[in-house]
Amino acid sequence: MKVYGITGWKNAGKTGLMERLVAEICGRGLTVSTVKHAHHDTDVDQPGRDSFRHRAAGAREVLLASPYRWALMHELRDAPEPALSDLLTRLSPVDLVLIEGYKREPHPKIEAFRAQNGKPPLADRNDTIRAVASDVPHPDLSLPCMDLDDTAAIADFILREVGL
Template sequence: MRVIGLAGWSGAGKTTLLARLIPTLNARGIAVSTVKHAHHAFDIDTPGKDSHTHRQAGARQVMVASSQRWALMSELRGAPEPALSELLARLDPVDLVIVEGFKRDAHPKVEVHRAANNKPWLHPDDPAIRAAATDTPPPGALPFAALGEVEAIADLILAHAAPWPS
């Protein structure tokens, strides 16, 4: 299994790019999973459903399964947020895991940068950034592809993804 991150400020287009990259990589025969970091409370469960009721009642984990999919929800209940390495260890093996967020972690990353955001580059301050997907050339000699060039960005991702565990 190999890992690469997409890092960048909010509004840079990470999720939009990821939604275009996954089918491109799948078409190349690469099985992809993702890990997304959220900076806020979030809920993937629906109030009124049994699984939500189980969770609200205090269950640590609730698994929901059907003929179409299964999901496991874990409540931290005051425990510290798990490290990226702990989360990656819980995934089924695939060819490539793309991490969205976790920009302060040390895994290799492709910076997604959009000039209209008026935000500074994360590179060169983050040595884990190996390449960029951008609408403007990055500082220094960082390899990059234009935001609309999904095939070229997929090439960068595959060139810079690292084996996990590293």
């Protein structure tokens, strides 16, 4: 599986870009999965649901299945967060895995950048960033800079980078 990331500061447009890229690349006939890293406590389950009650009772893993989807929830129970490389082995094979977040991991990335954040580009100090998708030009950067809203051009860049 090919792996490519989208990174950037909070509120830089990462999730919107990911959403558009998934639609664009799937629309080209390729299969895509995503990994989203959250720095905060997050839960896909809801209090009171049977699966939530199973986890609350102490289950290490709960697999929830329906005719439409299935989800496996794994409680770390004070174990360390797994490495991205370990998590990727749990995914079914696809053409491309897009990763949101994981700034410090070694996979190649595009930085989503919005000037309104008032923060400097991460690309200045992160050599895994191969290009910047921005709402303003960056003539001082030596990397390719694309319009944050030009999803097709960003998808073209990623697919060329990974050889798809």
